[in-house]
Amino acid sequence: xxxxxxxxxxxxxxxxxxxxxxxxxxxxxxxxxxxxxxxxxxxxxxxxxxxxxxxxxxxxxxxxxxxxxxxxxxxxxxxxxxxxxxxxxxxxxxxxxxxxxxxxxxxxxxxxxxxxxxxxxxxxxxxxxxxxxxxxxxxxxxxxxxxxxxxxxxxxxxxxxxxxxxxxxxxxxxxxxxxxxxxxxxxxxxxxxxxxxxxxxxxxxxxxxxxxxxxxxxxxxxxxxxxxxxxxxxxxxxxxxxxxxxxxxxxxxxxxxxxxxxxxxxxxxxxxx
Amino acid sequence: xxxxxxxxxxxxxxxxxxxxxxxxxxxxxxxxxxxxxxxxxxxxxxxxxxxxxxxxxxxxxxxxxxxxxxxxxxxxxxxxxxxxxxxxxxxxxxxxxxxxxxxxxxxxxxxxxxxxxxxxxxxxxxxxxxxxxxxxxxxxxxxxxxxxxxxxxxxxxxxxxxxxxxxxxxxxxxxxxxxxxxxxxxxxxxxxxxxxxxxxxxxxxxxxxxxxxxxxxxxxxxxxxxxxxxxxxxxxxxxxxxxxxxxxxxxx
Numbered sequence: 001x002x003x004x005x006x007x008x009x010x011x012x013x014x015x016x017x018x019x020x021x022x023x024x025x026x027x028x029x030x031x032x033x034x035x036x037x038x039x040x041x042x043x044x045x046x047x048x049x050x051x052x053x054x055x056x057x058x059x060x061x062x063x064x065x066x067x068x069x070x071x072x073x074x075x076x077x078x079x080x081x082x083x084x085x086x087x088x089x090x091x092x093x094x095x096x097x098x099x100x101x102x103x104x105x106x107x108x109x110x111x112x113x114x115x116x117x118x119x120x121x122x123x124x125x126x127x128x129x130x131x132x133x134x135x136x137x138x139x140x141x142x143x144x145x146x147x148x149x150x151x152x153x154x155x156x157x158x159x160x161x162x163x164x165x166x167x168x169x170x171x172x173x174x175x176x177x178x179x180x181x182x183x184x185x186x187x188x189x190x191x192x193x194x195x196x197x198x199x200x201x202x203x204x205x206x207x208x209x210x211x212x213x214x215x216x217x218x219x220x221x222x223x224x225x226x227x228x229x230x231x232x233x234x235x236x237x238x239x240x241x242x243x244x245x246x247x248x249x250x251x252x253x254x255x256x257x258x259x260x261x262x263x264x265x266x267x268x269x270x271x272x273x
Numbered sequence: 274x275x276x277x278x279x280x281x282x283x284x285x286x287x288x289x290x291x292x293x294x295x296x297x298x299x300x301x302x303x304x305x306x307x308x309x310x311x312x313x314x315x316x317x318x319x320x321x322x323x324x325x326x327x328x329x330x331x332x333x334x335x336x337x338x339x340x341x342x343x344x345x346x347x348x349x350x351x352x353x354x355x356x357x358x359x360x361x362x363x364x365x366x367x368x369x370x371x372x373x374x375x376x377x378x379x380x381x382x383x384x385x386x387x388x389x390x391x392x393x394x395x396x397x398x399x400x401x402x403x404x405x406x407x408x409x410x411x412x413x414x415x416x417x418x419x420x421x422x423x424x425x426x427x428x429x430x431x432x433x434x435x436x437x438x439x440x441x442x443x444x445x446x447x448x449x450x451x452x453x454x455x456x457x458x459x460x461x462x463x464x465x466x467x468x469x470x471x472x473x474x475x476x477x478x479x480x481x482x483x484x485x486x487x488x489x490x491x492x493x494x495x496x497x498x499x500x501x502x503x504x505x506x507x508x509x510x511x512x513x514x515x516x517x518x519x520x521x522x523x524x525x
Contacts, residue, residue, distance in 0.1 A: 169331050170361040174426055175351030175378035184374070188365040267364040268408025 053235035058242070061235040070224070075243065077220040081137065082209050085144025086202060092145075093152035094194060098186055100153070101160025114154060122147035122208040130216050140212045140220075147208040148201035155197025159190025192264040199256050206248050221247075275342035275352075275429045277305040277328070277462065282337035283486075284323050297323040299486035300337070305430070308460040312473035314518065315483030316525055321466045324483075325434050328464065329355050341429060351375060354428030356436045360415045362407040368394065368418050369403040375426025393421040396455060413444035420452065424461060433465045437472070446502050449475055453500050470519045474511065475500060480518050484525035492518055 039055045041047070049057060065071035100107040125146050129139040163186065171185045213222025221244055228236035284298040298320040305311055313321045327334045330349040339346050346353070354375075362371050369390050370377075376386035394400050397417040407415055416436055423431055437445045453476060456463060467473050473480050474494055482489045494514060496505070505511040 164359070164361070166357050166359055166361040167363065169329070169349065170355065170357060170363075171374070172349035173329055173331075173351065173353060173355040174375040174422070176374075177378075180378055185363070188363070191365070263365070267406055 049234060050232050051234070053238050057235035058239045061233070061239045065236075065239070071243070073219060074221050074224045074240075075247070077217075078209060078213065078222070079247075081140045081213075081220070082144055082202070082205055085141040085209075086148050086198075086205055088141070089145045089148030089201065089205075090152055090198060093149045093197075094156050094187075097153040097156025097194075098160055098182065098190065100157040101186070101190065107157065114150060118150040118154065121150045122204055123211045126212050126215055129212075135216045135218075137217075139216045140209065143208050143212045144205045147204040148198070151201035151204060152194065152197040155193040155200070156190050159193030159197075160186055162193065163189035192260075195256070195260055195264065199252070202251065202256070203248075206244070206251075210244060275462075276307060277430050277464075278338075278340040278343075279303040279324070279328075280338040280340065282324065282327065282339060283335050284320070284327060284332070285335045297486055298327070298334075301483075301486070301488055302337075303481065303488065305462055305464060307429075307462055310456055310463045310465065310476060310478045312465045312467060312477035312480045313483060314467060314470055314473045314480060314522055315489075316522060317468065318485075319483040319525065320486040321468075321483050322434060325432050325464065325466050328430070329353055329432050351378065351426050352429045354423035354426055354431045356416075356419050356423050356431065356433040358435045358438050360407070360412075360419045362415055362418055362422070364407055367404050367406055368399065368410070371407065371418055372422045372425050374422065379426075389425055393425040394418075396424075396458070397421045397451065411444075412440045413448060416440060416448060417451070420455070424455070424459065429462060431461045431463045433463060435467055436465075438467070438469075445472075450501055452476060453498065457498055470522060471515050474515045474518060475502070475505060480514075482518060482521045482525060489525055490521055492521075 035055065042052065042054045047054075053061075062071075065074075096110075100110055122143060125143050126139070129142045129146075133139040133142060167185055167189065168181060171181055176184060209220075210222040210225070213220035214226040217223050221240055225237050225240040228234075228240065279301050282298060282301045283296070285294050285296045287293075288295045297318075301320075301324060303311075313324070315321050323332070326332045328339055328346075330346060330353065333347070341352060349355075363374070366374065369387060372390035372393055373381075373386040376389050381389070391400065391403065394403055397420065399414065399417055399421070402410060402414060402418075407418065410418070419436065420433075437448050440448065449472060456476075463476075465473070465476055474496075477494050480492045480494060482491070492514065496508070496511060496514070
């Protein structure tokens with residue numbers, strides 16, 4: 001029995017790692033296909049590099065920016081802004097979302113404001129943010145914060161509302177006070193929605209970041225794209241776009257997906273699509 | 274251990290769909306002695322779940338008193354443990370942490386509450402499942418956790434709201450036998466709500482029959498213990514008692 005058990009465990013682990021390799025290959029294959037099409041089309045139609053660069057030109061632009069360190073300066077500046085804005089957004093949105101979820105009065109009062117501001121969230125704030133904070137770090141962090149805040153708060157509210165009322169009753173009849181109810185029931189119960197909110201919000205934030213950096217700064221990925229345009233450096237623009245896309249995939253796959261796996265999927269609260 | 278008394282308990286609420294005040298519980302008086310196992314039966318709408326929710330403190334009562342050892346109770350509290358029909362386990366906590374939740378709320382240190390939780394899990398034959406999450410367990414196992422989670426908090430009264438209604442028939446019989454065994458070992462005071470008459474008779478010392486928000490009658494169940502279904506299905510006294518209670522419920 002013991003032996004069969006462990007053999008079974010080993011083979012299922014093997015199957016799982018083969019599956020995850022296959023999954024990664026399935027994920028990368030379409031991206032590689034796109035690069036192949038790109039590599040074939042440019043010489044075929046003799047495309048002017050001012051319109052779209054060749055694969056090789058983008059590759060050497062990548063090497064140049066790595067060698068002279070500008071890539072890391074831009075990526076570092078962008079990640080710092082996104083990270084800080086997102087953290088401030090989560091730290092303020094989650095308590096507010098929970099307050100709204102717990103109190104119907106607070107929710108009723110704030111819901112119209114949320115409807116109004118959620119459509120404005122993000123880049124519409126760039127002009128006034130630059131007046132308040134000047135061009136640079138503060139204005140961009142504010143725009144990121146703004147993009148994250150409304151989505152996370154709204155999802156936290158939904159999360160608290162979807163917690164079955166019997167769970168609150170169960171906690172109360174086991175002796176939980178208000179604070180324990182918050183930390184032991186409301187926060188973990190709302191976590192699936194909070195994580196969804198963070199994923200969506202970070203997506204908004206990432207787009208907002210690039211837009212804000214084109215206008216309001218002199219370093220960062222958005223700035224790198226915008227300046228390259230002035231010199232018709234399409235290979236730098238396309239390389240920057242690739243970096244933006246790849247960084248987002250890495251953030252999502254390496255940070256957000258594992259967070260979901262480790263918590264809410266294990267608890268059986270969501271099934272990953 | 275304390276005595277639980279209901280004195281002329283009543284509940285009237287406004288039903289927005291009917292547009293009128295509805296009286297779910299008219300006038301219920303009942304004394305439950307320490308260590309007693311009471312089953313409350315009655316047809317749908319007789320007010321049995323409303324009474325349990327009032328004792329648990331989940332809903333306020335409109336008239337009368339609920340006294341625990343002579344002191345009125347309001348709102349939920351750890352001296353009244355509840356076992357829910359829907360189990361109501363915390364999905365984000367392991368079985369061990371679910372059972373240790375009550376002690377944690379009392380400020381019991383981690384090592385001690387793990388010891389308590391392990392002790393109660395052993396009582397329900399669940400030691401092997403301590404580190405699993407509720408969604409990994411069958412319905413029957415989840416409700417075993419629900420029962421020992423409430424017991425591990427050492428409540429004066431254990432309130433059970435149709436706890437076995439959502440598990441299959443075979444598992445239900447096993448759970449009923451386990452509950453009588455655990456009750457004999459620990460002698461908690463139990464109020465058990467059900468609409469299943471044989472279940473009520475099998476478990477209880479006394480069956481209270483409710484009708485339209487009032488106590489219709491009470492039947493003492495002096496069947497010997499330990500009780501197991503293999504014996505009782507053939508037992509004449511059990512059959513007579515069940516038939517008598519069933520008649521009352523159907524006439525109610």
